[in-house]
Amino acid sequence: MNVPFLSLKDIAGKYHDEIHEAVRRVIDSGWYLQGKENAAFEANYARYIGSGHAIGCANGLDALALILRAYMELGVMAPGDEVIVPANTYIASILSVTENNLTPVLVEPDITTYQIDGSKIEAAITSKTKAVMIVHLYGQCAYTDKIGQICKKYNLKLVEDNAQAHGCLYNGKKTGSLGDAAGHSFYPGKNLGALGDAGAVTTNDGTLADTIRTIANYGSSQKYIFNYKGRNSRLDEIQAAALDVKLKYLDEDNNLRKQIAKKYIDNIKNPNVILPAVDDWDSHVFHLFPIRTGKRDELQAYLAKRGIQTLIHYPIPPHKQECYSEWNDLSFPITEQIHREELSLPMSPMLTDEQVRFVVDTINRGDTI
Numbered sequence: 001m002n003v004p005f006l007s008l009k010d011i012a013g014k015y016h017d018e019i020h021e022a023v024r025r026v027i028d029s030g031w032y033l034q035g036k037e038n039a040a041f042e043a044n045y046a047r048y049i050g051s052g053h054a055i056g057c058a059n060g061l062d063a064l065a066l067i068l069r070a071y072m073e074l075g076v077m078a079p080g081d082e083v084i085v086p087a088n089t090y091i092a093s094i095l096s097v098t099e100n101n102l103t104p105v106l107v108e109p110d111i112t113t114y115q116i117d118g119s120k121i122e123a124a125i126t127s128k129t130k131a132v133m134i135v136h137l138y139g140q141c142a143y144t145d146k147i148g149q150i151c152k153k154y155n156l157k158l159v160e161d162n163a164q165a166h167g168c169l170y171n172g173k174k175t176g177s178l179g180d181a182a183g184h185s186f187y188p189g190k191n192l193g194a195l196g197d198a199g200a201v202t203t204n205d206g207t208l209a210d211t212i213r214t215i216a217n218y219g220s221s222q223k224y225i226f227n228y229k230g231r232n233s234r235l236d237e238i239q240a241a242a243l244d245v246k247l248k249y250l251d252e253d254n255n256l257r258k259q260i261a262k263k264y265i266d267n268i269k270n271p272n273v274i275l276p277a278v279d280d281w282d283s284h285v286f287h288l289f290p291i292r293t294g295k296r297d298e299l300q301a302y303l304a305k306r307g308i309q310t311l312i313h314y315p316i317p318p319h320k321q322e323c324y325s326e327w328n329d330l331s332f333p334i335t336e337q338i339h340r341e342e343l344s345l346p347m348s349p350m351l352t353d354e355q356v357r358f359v360v361d362t363i364n365r366g367d368t369i
């Protein structure tokens with residue numbers, strides 16, 4: 001049996017007719033940017049997340065970078081100020097900080113949840129700290145009341161990287177509505193994925209929303225009037241139309257992911273495999289299903305030989321990357337352990353029962369690995 005890690009073709013196929021109809025509607029309309037598809041998706045996505053405003057933009061990295069840029073234009077932060085980020089995240093979270101000439105301060109995650117360790121944040125705060133960026137990594141909520149309280153106590157902005165967690169809940173509220181602003185990615189492989197690059201910012205702060213909208217439109221609030229040295233980062237009409245179709249099915253798709261995760265968790269019995277710790281099924285939408293094992297590379301090769309495709313998220317931590325050579329000598333042991341041991345099993349709403357059973361049985365049979 002063949003188990004691909006994720007088949008985007010299958011996912012698009014599930015909504016074939018509706019997506020084709022939406023894309024055709026845009027093509028035939030002759031209106032491709034800043035139109036009613038974008039406005040409709042922004043309104044529907046803001047309502048879904050439970051935020052006052054959603055601003056479509058070109059991708060998830062831009063969404064995060066635009067939030068920080070707007071805070072700088074509004075005088076909330078200035079070049080050289082510090083933003084606390086988890087040490088174990090996808091590089092884009094950190095790129096959004098350095099792109100704005102802000103300084104990322106890396107904080108270790110918790111080894112059981114893989115989310116930023118709230119008990120280590122306060123020690124990382126200095127007089128230059130202006131924000132905490134939490135990342136709901138792998139689809140699991142990173143927010144805790146403690147993190148919220150720390151941000152209030154030190155007057156820090158709380159920015160959420162919600163690229164991997166559309167639909168995830170914390171005490172009944174969606175991630176993306178828990179902090180001051182959130183960046184969302186609709187990269188095709190995300191839980192809510194476009195047919196190319198796409199992203200959005202959500203926030204309840206109307207001034208921030210207006211500033212982001214202006215910066216993302218060349219810095220122009222009115223045609224040919226330029227208030228900021230802006231950029232072009234917009235969500236095009238075809239992507240917005242396709243996303244609006246898929247948004248209707250996001251909860252259903254997330255529930256399918258959870259059912260698969262439950263089967264993995266209930267049935268994988270290999271003693272060498274550490275399964276994700278889930279104490280609240282609402283607070284995880286399983287963008288990925290990350291396991292850990294000391295024999296990661298052996299297990300990956302064993303599964304590959306049997307037709308099961310797995311991926312590593314991520315093989316090299318940000319502080320060991322060439323682009324951040326200034327950090328290469330720093331040590332983050334928990335982060336490094338996760339990057340050494342993590343393996344993501346196949347996960348998508350399109351996996352069949354037979355495929356899931358085959359993955360479980362194959363891992364259980366490989367108990368010497």
Ligand SMILES: *Cc1c(COP(=O)(O)O)cnc(C)c1O
Pocket residue numbers: 059060061062089090092093135161163164184185186187197198199
């Ligand atoms: C995907 C991702 C991003 C970047 O989103 P793009 O749309 O690919 O630019 C940022 N942060 C995290 C955690 C991601 O997984």
